[in-house]
Amino acid sequence: MRRFLFGALAAALLLGSGLALAYRGGYPSIDYDLIFSHRSHLARETTCETCHANALTSTTSEDNLLPKMALCLECHNGQKASDACELCHVNASNLRPTVRPPVHPEFDHKAHMQRGAACADCHARVETAGMAGPEHLPPMEACWRCHDGTRAASTCDLCHAGVKDLKPPSHRAAFGHTHQFLARGSTERCEMCHARSQTCSECHEGENVSPATHDRNFLFTHPVDVQQHAIECTSCHRMDSFCSDCHLERGIRSAEHFLPEWVSAPGTRNLHADRARRDIGFCASCHEEDSPTCVQCHADPDNVRGTQAGYDIHPPGFARDAGEGPWHDDAGYFCFSCHQNVTRQAGVGFCGYCHGAAD
Amino acid sequence: MAGSGLTARLSGPEWRIPMRGAFLLVAGLWLFAAPVDAGAGPASLSGHARSVLYLYEADAPAPLETRAQALQYLRLDFRPGLASLSLHTYGSVRGDWSDEPFDRGRLYFGYLEWAPSTRFGGGSWVRAGRQLVMAGVGTGTVDGIAARAALGPGVDLTAFAGTLGAGERDGVTLHGWDESSRFGAMAGFRPHPEWHLAASYAVGRRDGHLTDQLLGAHLRAEPSRLLTLYADARHQFATRTLIDLTGGVTAGAWRGWTLWGEMSRRNPDLPADSFFSVFDARPNKEARAQLSRAITPDISATAGYEATLFDDETTHRVRVGPATRWGGIGFVWSDGAGARQASLYANGRAAIGRTLSAHATFNYFDYDFGPGTLRDSSALTAAGGLEFRPTPAWSLAGRVEALRNRLNEYDVRFLGEIRRGFRVGGGR
Numbered sequence: 001m002r003r004f005l006f007g008a009l010a011a012a013l014l015l016g017s018g019l020a021l022a023y024r025g026g027y028p029s030i031d032y033d034l035i036f037s038h039r040s041h042l043a044r045e046t047t048c049e050t051c052h053a054n055a056l057t058s059t060t061s062e063d064n065l066l067p068k069m070a071l072c073l074e075c076h077n078g079q080k081a082s083d084a085c086e087l088c089h090v091n092a093s094n095l096r097p098t099v100r101p102p103v104h105p106e107f108d109h110k111a112h113m114q115r116g117a118a119c120a121d122c123h124a125r126v127e128t129a130g131m132a133g134p135e136h137l138p139p140m141e142a143c144w145r146c147h148d149g150t151r152a153a154s155t156c157d158l159c160h161a162g163v164k165d166l167k168p169p170s171h172r173a174a175f176g177h178t179h180q181f182l183a184r185g186s187t188e189r190c191e192m193c194h195a196r197s198q199t200c201s202e203c204h205e206g207e208n209v210s211p212a213t214h215d216r217n218f219l220f221t222h223p224v225d226v227q228q229h230a231i232e233c234t235s236c237h238r239m240d241s242f243c244s245d246c247h248l249e250r251g252i253r254s255a256e257h258f259l260p261e262w263v264s265a266p267g268t269r270n271l272h273a274d275r276a277r278r279d280i281g282f283c284a285s286c287h288e289e290d291s292p293t294c295v296q297c298h299a300d301p302d303n304v305r306g307t308q309a310g311y312d313i314h315p316p317g318f319a320r321d322a323g324e325g326p327w328h329d330d331a332g333y334f335c336f337s338c339h340q341n342v343t344r345q346a347g348v349g350f351c352g353y354c355h356g357a358a359d
Numbered sequence: 360m361a362g363s364g365l366t367a368r369l370s371g372p373e374w375r376i377p378m379r380g381a382f383l384l385v386a387g388l389w390l391f392a393a394p395v396d397a398g399a400g401p402a403s404l405s406g407h408a409r410s411v412l413y414l415y416e417a418d419a420p421a422p423l424e425t426r427a428q429a430l431q432y433l434r435l436d437f438r439p440g441l442a443s444l445s446l447h448t449y450g451s452v453r454g455d456w457s458d459e460p461f462d463r464g465r466l467y468f469g470y471l472e473w474a475p476s477t478r479f480g481g482g483s484w485v486r487a488g489r490q491l492v493m494a495g496v497g498t499g500t501v502d503g504i505a506a507r508a509a510l511g512p513g514v515d516l517t518a519f520a521g522t523l524g525a526g527e528r529d530g531v532t533l534h535g536w537d538e539s540s541r542f543g544a545m546a547g548f549r550p551h552p553e554w555h556l557a558a559s560y561a562v563g564r565r566d567g568h569l570t571d572q573l574l575g576a577h578l579r580a581e582p583s584r585l586l587t588l589y590a591d592a593r594h595q596f597a598t599r600t601l602i603d604l605t606g607g608v609t610a611g612a613w614r615g616w617t618l619w620g621e622m623s624r625r626n627p628d629l630p631a632d633s634f635f636s637v638f639d640a641r642p643n644k645e646a647r648a649q650l651s652r653a654i655t656p657d658i659s660a661t662a663g664y665e666a667t668l669f670d671d672e673t674t675h676r677v678r679v680g681p682a683t684r685w686g687g688i689g690f691v692w693s694d695g696a697g698a699r700q701a702s703l704y705a706n707g708r709a710a711i712g713r714t715l716s717a718h719a720t721f722n723y724f725d726y727d728f729g730p731g732t733l734r735d736s737s738a739l740t741a742a743g744g745l746e747f748r749p750t751p752a753w754s755l756a757g758r759v760e761a762l763r764n765r766l767n768e769y770d771v772r773f774l775g776e777i778r779r780g781f782r783v784g785g786g787r
Contacts, residue, residue, distance in 0.1 A: 124513060177647075185557030188482070330567075
């Protein structure tokens, strides 16, 4: 069942990735039947305006800024440059017109260029491209860098007039959970629609007194969620301080602490050990760093390595991988909560664990 | 009054702020003094304020008593209209109005920003002060300096350095560099307008000891209106632990269907200088899937499943229910580690005229922590409220909440809230 579950989800992820790669961009593609190289034309001292002169006066996205064939023929006349049909047309024996898809959002080239914008400011990397495609149109973040409400207006309908549903597809499923991953690498995209002060701070920086995140009875049912999704709690709450605000101040202990199997002899079922292996942060949220309860049993009283079988709390290979650590210079480091015999002599006590007599 | 002030400390004398007085001063100022949209000019001051009063009566712990908690939030953004400078602050004070010290204050952020308006495609800035830095594994609040530079088409770098920002319990304390420090950087790369890759690195130290040394990789792609992909990995060098590996995909918008799936492998993340960091901890593996169908623009239905796997134990969770723009109902069932739980929820909201709206919620939980612990139990909650919004800048809201469970036979609460946004000066 487990393998099937993870296999199915892994297949879905791979399928999704494959499908995603098959698409070329958020802007609609133009189905060209042409061959063209921006790179080679720009290398021949042709400028953007040579072919896209309309852009200087265009005030709407509806304008067709693609050059007419007659303009190509001014150079491709058989003398200055080749006039062979196959040079530009993929299928010269079956020519068809280029159909432009509906254009969105609204854009005024003239107004932007009058304010000092250069073509490459928005159409990055087009100078090294062959045919231009959706990947050479600017992402919305590029707009927002000026349209931030201060330098230029940031109202939605300035560019998206008449569009009813501007919510991106990513917001339509489990967005309360997934937005953390979408925002982790960059928040620019989020801030285009959600001013940080109005949205993020409601949950992430304020005292969230509205029941937007948890149900009102969550106070009484949270033990269920904590046990099942403890790591998820740490997405928002610092467990080392948040839990203890109530649990320590009011003396509330988790119900499982009262079970007979919670602490029992080594070699038998120890629920607290299972819990610690599953999420040690759960323990750390209440148990003090300075005098942890764990030390009552998980101590090293005889300072002899290997005599505490069943009480060793370190992962396999811990000593081998420990390397140089703060315990060499700091006599107050937490290691000495358990390993109390610190002689600073090779072969003796805790130091002897790694530094044998020959050292 | 002893204990009724906030303490600010930076390797020197302590400064105490009379918080109850500050609360009244701030509340009075914004309520009666600040004009809304008071004309245009190069400089501007904008922000919003929110005053909350939370009254509750509870019979546990006995005896029955009434408590009054007050919270005051204030957000200010000041642009002097010169040199691309701006100042941003957001903070709150809170306390129990009756007898406890009014001593909980938090400065969430307070920073000066310089964001030069270069050419199109800028996006560079420098910020100094307390701020929430969003930089991959370095995300968090620091008291220090952060900068972002757009290095070229699709390439940007964010770097920060400072002391750790105050936590939940010490809202305004400033730490010295030796006490706690954090620095890091994130490089972002956009090979395509809809693909964003980033790598981030952060180092944290506390009392001279290394607490965190994190490396992260982040991917977000929205290659079409049908698909969103994301992947995230975080490795903690300080404890040699891969603490998070997550990948997900949302595929949708085909005849209203949206499918989301995610897999993750997560380890507990503790500071390296914590006693608990040396324990043998193992990862959780988690899988989630959700199918939604938008039946009409206003009505949708969702079914979701989650599984958390740990060693030989699996926890299952199922959530189903329809939702509309006027509210929804749903059923949640989970079974696994520690407990079994079933719950029903319903919520609704409606506009009453142009300025008034009403909302109500209902939840019923039935849960069983397992043999040997607590007996089977249930919880029932209900809430209802009204919001009056005469203008976009003003709102007044009230809500009554009630709860009944094995601990409380009687728990009724009232939340009152006034919000106000304001803007003085600046262009339109």
